[in-house]
Amino acid sequence: MKEQYCEWCGSVLLENGRCPIEDCVQNVILDAMESEPKQESEEKRDESNQTV
């Protein structure tokens, strides 16, 4: 498997895509993305359901 590197600090990312540096911008962004566009992804799910 290909390792992914944090674009902010260069550390090897964890399996879940988070940076091992807990304070890293990478983790802040991931947290922000998780809390915000939940509704959007549910809408997309509905669309794909209709298509199938």
Ligand SMILES: [Zn+2]
């Ligand atoms: Zn990082």
